[in-house]
Amino acid sequence: MLTEEQLTAIRQLQEVCETHDGVEMKLNWDMLKSRKGDQEDFFIWKDGTLIAYLALYAFGSTVEVCGMVLPQERRHGHFTRLWEEAQEAIRAGGFRKVLLNAPGESRSAKGWLAGQPCSYSFSEFHMQWAEQPVGDNPGIAMRLSEPADKAFEVELDAEAFSLTAADAEHYYEERLARQDERRYIIEADGNPSGKIRVARSAGESYISGFAVASGLRGQGIGGEALRWILQHEAPTGNTICLDVETRNANALKLYERIGFERKQQQDYYEAALPFIQ
Template sequence: MLTTQQLIDIEQLQKECETHDHLQLKLNWEMLRKRESDQLDFFHYENGELVAFLGLYAFGSTVEVCGMVKPSERRKGHFHQLFQQGMEKIKQNEYKKILLNAPAGSDAAKVFLYKQGAEYAFSEHQMEWQEKPLEETDGIILRQATLEDYEKRVRLSVTAFGVDEEDARAMESQVFVDNTAMLMIDVKEGTVGKIRVSREEGQAWIYGFSILPEHQGKGIGRKVLRRVIKEQSSAGYSIHLEVETKNDHALRLYESVGFKVVHAQDYYKYQLG
C-alpha cells in the first residue's frame, strides 16, 4: 500500500500541476487510497520532492494510465522514464487493453502520447451538479449492496456498459473503502440497477450508474439521480460524475437534473511494441 507521505506528495504535485496548467487530472484517488501494494505506482523524487508520478489503474483486463510532472521539471526525461517502467509492469501483468488518460486541454500530453504512437479512442465529460429545484421522488429504493447482489451487478456491468464478463466479475469483486457506498436500485418489479457514490474532501462522485435495458426509459434513472443529489447536497457535498462524450442519452439525462460539463478527459489506445 502507499504510505501517507506518498499520498500527500501525490496530492501536492497534482494541485501544483492543475493550478499551473488550468486543468483537472484524473488520478483515481479512490483506488490510490486502497492500494494493496505499491507495484502499480511509479515515483521520481529530486532532493526529497516528488517531481513526477505515474499510476496504473486496473479494471479487469484493461489498465488505465495517468501521470504528471512538476511544471519546472518538464522536458528532462523524468516522465518518459516512469512511462517505460509502467509499460514494463503492464507487460508483466499481461493486461489486454491499455488506455492512456490525459486532460483534453493539455497540449503537452497530446504531443507526448502521439510520440509514443498512441491512438485517440474517446473522451469523457466531467460534470458537476449546479443547484436547482428537484421534484420529490417515489417508487424507488436505494439500498446497500450485499453478497447476494453480486451476479446482478455483473449482469448490469455487462449489459449496460458492454464490459466482458471476466472483467465485470473482477470489477464487481473490488472491496471499496469506507467513504464509498455501493447501492442497488429496487422498484416494485425487483432490483433493476446499481449506483456507486464515493465521498472525498467535500465532493461526492457518482460511478457505475446503470439500469437494466428492459427497465430503461421509465424514468427510474432520473428518480435515482434526484434522490442521490438531494441526499449528498443536503449533507454538504458538491456532486460530480463522468460520462463518455458520445453517450448522448446519458448526457441528456444528467443535464436534465442540473449537471453541467466542467472538464473533459481524453483516452488513447496504446499497443506495447
C-alpha cells in the same frame, strides 16, 4: 499500499500541475487510497520533493494510465522513464488493453502523446451538479448493496459497460475494499432494476457505476435514482460530480436536465504496445 507521505506528495503535485496548466486531472483518488499492490504507482523524487508521478488503474483486463510532471522539470525525460517502468508492470499483469488518459486541454500531455504509438479512443466529460430543486422519487426504492446482489451487479456491469463477465466480476471484487464508497441497488416494483455507487472523499461525492437494466430503461427509473442520490448527498456540502462519455447523448441529456454542468474533458488514447495482443 500508499503511505500518507506519498498521498500528500501526489496531492501537492496535482495541485501545482492543475494550477499551472489550467486543467483538471483524473487521478481516481478512491482507488489511490485503497491500493493493495506495489506495482501500480511510480515516482521520481528530487531533494525530497515529488517531481514526477505515474499511476496505473486496473479495470479487469484493461489498465488506464495517468501521470504528471512538475512544470519546471518537464522536457527532461522524467515521464518517459516512468512509462518505461510502468510497461514492465503492465506486461507482468497480463493486461490486454492500455488506455492513456490526458486532460483535453493539456498541451504538455498531448505533446508527449504525439510521440507515442497510440490512437485516440474516446472522451469523457467531467460534470458537476449545480444545486437546484430535484423533486421527488416516488417510483423507486434505494437500498445498500448486499453480497446476494453480486450476480445482478456483475451482469449489469458487463451489459452496461461492455465488459467481459470475468472483467466485471474482477471489478466487483476490487471495489469491495473501498471504504469510502457506498453501493446502492435501485428497486422498482420491489425488484432490483439498477445500481449506482457514490464515493465520498476530500469534499467530493463522486457518482459512478450507474446503470439501469436494459429492459427497464426509458421509464424514468434512472432519473429518480439520481434525484435520490442528490437529495442525500447535498446536505454533506460536498461537490457532487460524475464522468460520462461524450458520445453518450442519452446520459448527457439526463444529467443536464437534473442540473449537472459540463466541466473539463478527459481524452483517452489506446496504446499500441508489442506485448498487448
